Amino acid sequence: MRRYLLPIALAALAYAFWLSASFKEVAAGVALFVFGMFCMDEGFRTFGGDTLERVLAASTDRLWKSLGFGIAATTLMQSSSLVSVITISFLSAGLIGLAQGVGIIFGANLGTTTGAWIVAGFGLKVNIAAYALPLLVFGVVLLTQKSKSLRGLGWILAGLGFLFLGIHYMKEGFAGYADSIDLTAYAVPGIGGLLLFTLIGMVATVVMQSSHATLVLVITALGAGQITYENGLALAIGSNVGTTITAIIGSLNASIGGKRLAGAHLIFNLTTGLIALLFIQPLVAAVDWISNGLGIGAQDYTLRLAVFHTLFNLIGVALMTPLIGRLVRFLESRLKERKPLRDGPRYLSDASLELPQIALHALVQETRHLFRNAYTLIAHGLSLRRSDIASGRDLSELVRNPGRTIDLDVDEQYDLTVKDIYSANVAFLTRAQARAPAELGERYQALWRANLDVVGAIKATKHLRKNLLRYMRSGNSHIRREYNRLRVRVGEVLRTIHRLHAEEEGTVTLLSLDDVKVEILQADKRIRETVDRLIRDGAITPQMATSLMNDSVYATEIMQRLLAMTEALYSATSTEKDEQLVDLSLRPEELQALAERLNTDALTEHERGGPHEGGQATR
Amino acid sequence: MKAAKLLGRLGGLVQASDEVDKQRLKRLCKVIKELKHKQKGLEKELKEATDKERRKRLKRSIEVIRVQRKKGVETYRAMKQARAAAKSKSQPKPEGQTAG
Numbered sequence: 001m002r003r004y005l006l007p008i009a010l011a012a013l014a015y016a017f018w019l020s021a022s023f024k025e026v027a028a029g030v031a032l033f034v035f036g037m038f039c040m041d042e043g044f045r046t047f048g049g050d051t052l053e054r055v056l057a058a059s060t061d062r063l064w065k066s067l068g069f070g071i072a073a074t075t076l077m078q079s080s081s082l083v084s085v086i087t088i089s090f091l092s093a094g095l096i097g098l099a100q101g102v103g104i105i106f107g108a109n110l111g112t113t114t115g116a117w118i119v120a121g122f123g124l125k126v127n128i129a130a131y132a133l134p135l136l137v138f139g140v141v142l143l144t145q146k147s148k149s150l151r152g153l154g155w156i157l158a159g160l161g162f163l164f165l166g167i168h169y170m171k172e173g174f175a176g177y178a179d180s181i182d183l184t185a186y187a188v189p190g191i192g193g194l195l196l197f198t199l200i201g202m203v204a205t206v207v208m209q210s211s212h213a214t215l216v217l218v219i220t221a222l223g224a225g226q227i228t229y230e231n232g233l234a235l236a237i238g239s240n241v242g243t244t245i246t247a248i249i250g251s252l253n254a255s256i257g258g259k260r261l262a263g264a265h266l267i268f269n270l271t272t273g274l275i276a277l278l279f280i281q282p283l284v285a286a287v288d289w290i291s292n293g294l295g296i297g298a299q300d301y302t303l304r305l306a307v308f309h310t311l312f313n314l315i316g317v318a319l320m321t322p323l324i325g326r327l328v329r330f331l332e333s334r335l336k337e338r339k340p341l342r343d344g345p346r347y348l349s350d351a352s353l354e355l356p357q358i359a360l361h362a363l364v365q366e367t368r369h370l371f372r373n374a375y376t377l378i379a380h381g382l383s384l385r386r387s388d389i390a391s392g393r394d395l396s397e398l399v400r401n402p403g404r405t406i407d408l409d410v411d412e413q414y415d416l417t418v419k420d421i422y423s424a425n426v427a428f429l430t431r432a433q434a435r436a437p438a439e440l441g442e443r444y445q446a447l448w449r450a451n452l453d454v455v456g457a458i459k460a461t462k463h464l465r466k467n468l469l470r471y472m473r474s475g476n477s478h479i480r481r482e483y484n485r486l487r488v489r490v491g492e493v494l495r496t497i498h499r500l501h502a503e504e505e506g507t508v509t510l511l512s513l514d515d516v517k518v519e520i521l522q523a524d525k526r527i528r529e530t531v532d533r534l535i536r537d538g539a540i541t542p543q544m545a546t547s548l549m550n551d552s553v554y555a556t557e558i559m560q561r562l563l564a565m566t567e568a569l570y571s572a573t574s575t576e577k578d579e580q581l582v583d584l585s586l587r588p589e590e591l592q593a594l595a596e597r598l599n600t601d602a603l604t605e606h607e608r609g610g611p612h613e614g615g616q617a618t619r
Numbered sequence: 620m621k622a623a624k625l626l627g628r629l630g631g632l633v634q635a636s637d638e639v640d641k642q643r644l645k646r647l648c649k650v651i652k653e654l655k656h657k658q659k660g661l662e663k664e665l666k667e668a669t670d671k672e673r674r675k676r677l678k679r680s681i682e683v684i685r686v687q688r689k690k691g692v693e694t695y696r697a698m699k700q701a702r703a704a705a706k707s708k709s710q711p712k713p714e715g716q717t718a719g
Binding site for chain 1: 643646647650651653654657668670672673675676678679680682683684686687688690691694
């Protein structure tokens with residue numbers, strides 16, 4: 001049935017166009033208006049990213065600022081849908097909390113009422129097509145420019161032009177109707193009319209996916225005298241409620257935060273719609289009183305409709321704002337995030353893809369999520385407890401007391417806690433990078449490497465674990481000691497990197513990565529000397545020796561991968577060069593020289609004294 | 620008037636650049652001090668550590684920080700000298716002063 005819906009709709013439209021030229025004009029006006037909104041969307045997205053993030057961060061730390069941001073952004077962009085999408089993407093990416101998101105949505109509902117004022121106060125009273133044409137020309141000229149900002153401005157101007165042109169054609173279409181039929185003959189008075197036209201308003205908004213377009217249609221129809229004032233009010237109420245259906249549909253693929261926000265949107269609009277319907281008479285009286293005070297003529301129903309639209313949304317904001325805290329708690333208790341056995345992505349959503357900077361931020365958060373799960377897997381793979389690693393206690397002492405090995409099926413845990421996140425990250429990265437500007441390319445590449453490195457470290461852990469479990473509790477003290485050393489080496493690196501992720505990435509903490517690099521350089525040389533000595537002394541069997549050599553490579557690979565992941569994440573997240581990090585961190589030749597010096601010092605110390613740990617090998 | 624305005628702007632730019640260098644030096648000094656504090660902490664741990672492997676790790680960490688600090692101090696001195704040299708070049712010689 002869904003397959004035939006589109007052809008049927010197109011056929012019905014074609015027939016209606018053939019029947020009525022006026023209907024054709026009105027429909028074309030709506031199409032132009034909606035297209036104008038798409039163009040403006042496109043334009044504002046160009047200016048998104050860093051600017052929006054900074055503005056959002058500065059403007060949503062207080063409730064009144066969130067409301068103000070919602071009002072201002074919607075007024076400027078003339079699209080509450082775009083503001084909703086941006087808010088959901090910020091919420092999904094963890095940049096704002098639910099309370100701030102709800103504040104923005106409330107503000108957006110108020111901001112959207114400015115559209116009615118623009119159309120009623122300006123659009124219907126002037127020859128709007130005269131303004132539309134130059135805007136279109138300038139817009140298209142700017143669209144041909146190389147500069148991203150100019151192209152963005154071009155989209156906005158062209159969008160405004162199409163918006164105005166759409167209003168013009170709607171006006172003309174309805175004026176044409178006035179010559180042939182009187183739609184007010186079909187007006188339904190009383191409560192029946194109120195409910196019917198509210199329903200029509202809702203359906204029209206769901207079909208056109210835009211409350212703005214519905215409202216403009218209502219205002220132009222009212223201006224042409226094609227609908228009664230009372231029915232126009234009901235249509236406005238219906239469009240306000242219908243817009244929440246769009247938000248609900250949009251939230252189906254969103255994170256839990258997005259769903260909760262859509263829930264808040266629905267509750268707000270249903271509440272304001274209900275209030276408006278129940279108190280329609282007092283509201284109309286209030287509108288009359290305000291309009292008279294503002295000098296709006298008694299017959300100027302379009303401006304009075306704009307006053308009505310603003311008034312009932314304002315009442316909604318005034319009533320619901322003090323209840324935001326309760327609303328947030330209600331939504332969090334009703335819409336709970338299910339904790340599945342199988343972990344999946346938490347920060348990625350289709351909404352986040354809309355803005356490249358937000359997509360990047362979401363991916364960074366998700367890569368950190370991936371690392372957290374990998375950290376658990378790697379730690380348990382080495383039979384180290386996360387609490388011991390985080391504690392700062394001496395790992396050498398901890399591993400000396402064997403304790404219990406941690407039961408773990410690495411493949412199963414990888415499947416449950418890593419694979420889905422990794423797959424989602426790769427898919428999301430590919431999609432996000434395709435839409436991102438060139439200057440973000442390197443950061444996306446860095447995130448790609450970070451994800452690969454995390455998974456590479458897990459694979460190396462799996463290989464290391466096979467012999468680790470066997471030898472870390474071996475009767476042969478030499479092989480046991482060497483395998484425990486491997487555990488401590490990797491454990492120390494996990495500790496350093498965990499600290500980096502848990503705390504703020506300060507310069508001094510980042511500089512500690514040089515310590516890890518020297519350790520890796522030293523260890524390579526040390527293991528060869530150690531294995532040589534142990535074989536010569538007969539302390540370990542050749543089979544143990546080869547296992548140790550191979551597993552040392554795996555241990556080194558884990559450390560190198562974790563180090564590379566950390567550096568890649570840092571390079572993906574930092575927008576400014578940390579000069580102190582550049583000044584103080586050691587270059588590769590300095591690291592090599594230091595590693596050699598430390599090895600020489602250690603060898604000299606060993607030759608000077610200290611007993612050899614000899615003895616025959618035991619299997 | 621125009622030249623004076625231009626010179627004023629140029630002076631402003633030079634001052635701004637000088638301010639950036641000054642801030643950079645301050646930040647570098649701060650990080651070097653933080654490293655010194657960290658080194659002292661590790662040296663204290665080294666005094667108390669008995670395990671051979673732990674002592675090796677602590678010595679390595681201390682040595683890395685020592686080299687980083689040395690590098691930082693050299694960079695700091697070089698930047699200070701360069702800043703002082705740039706300042707003396709940009710300051711005009713007082714009138715009537717001749718060499719020798």
